[in-house]
Amino acid sequence: MSNLVRFEKVDNELNILRIGGKSFLPPDVEWPTNPNGEKMVFIFNIPTNFLNSTLQFNYPKDQVISVFTTYNREDYFLDSIVYNGDIEELQNIKNGYTKVILHSVASPRNDADFLISAREIVIDKEMNEFDDYNGSLFGANPVFLQEEKLELASYQFCMQIYGGDFPEEFQDIFYLDDAIGYLFLSKEEKANDVGVFFVQCT
Template identity: 40%
Template sequence: MIITFNKPVDDFDFIEKTGGKSFINSELWPIDEEGKYLTLVLTLPYTFLKNALGVETDDNTCISVFSTYSQDKDDYFLDKVIYNIEDEEELELIKRNTKVIYHKKAKESINLSDYLIPAMKIEITNEEDTSNINDKPIFLQEELSFSGYKYLLQFYAGDFPKGYENILYISDAIGYLFIKKKLVVNKEAGLYFGQCT
């Protein structure tokens, strides 16, 4: 199965999508190690998590994936989002600069980041490709050991909405999402990082 991002949707739609606005309460919107608001990368509502990915969740909840991001060419953030070796120090840097939050759906959608990635519906097809869902990650460079987490999905950064293909700093990278085996509402819920060769 592969993920595609081809259909524009409204920023405030509560559906599986890239970017747009988040249905997270403002006090839960995560910040990076410098105190800046992270950018919303993906929204995965409870219906999508249950029906498409087989993840047991409470009603009216979702997983929101956030990351350090910049379109300033002088702002080098690759080390904050790319994790290529099994190194605890490097992983801690990733954890400080990307966040996966499982939370209740807020009444209103918001954006606190300096950036608003175009909202594109996440669609799943049965074709084989580099984007894989809920089975086994493809192209993961090492058998990274994430005790307490399970693999959920991956995507190719070059397929991200136009102008944001550098969501992982370089477009030729694969984003991976792992979630905790036990989800707790309004808490951190996983690991998000990229890999490149």
């Protein structure tokens, strides 16, 4: 079963499982931009040691996975990050409207126009059928995922985050505050395909 999660406000520069805060992207790695030339917003910091011990991945020790997404407060962007099974939607994701990067740990940085206040993702109890569920989970199986046509066979589910669980000023990070972001990671280590992050609106 998946685990429920809760969120606790923390410093922006801690190397823990968290949403928001600063990235540890090395200075020689260019900050991700989408195909429109917009700098993407950093949304997840995931230490590989944590992934290896909790979900039995086999990533290099003492590295992190950083996840970035397109975000714009003036223009519509949902269609750029959503994936419901359409091949064109997946191509948008693969073209770089979201980005999942495995890298070494460097000094904290933020090159984007926005900085989300960090919240630690605290793994709580295992979910059961009686739990009041709001959308954010870690490990095992995704919930609410419309997966009939999704091409995700080479990936393993990692976590899902409900837009409304972000700090109030960023609850539109996925455009709609009731949208859910899903993170799937490659089952085999691939430098050019660490994982895929996309959004669905249920």
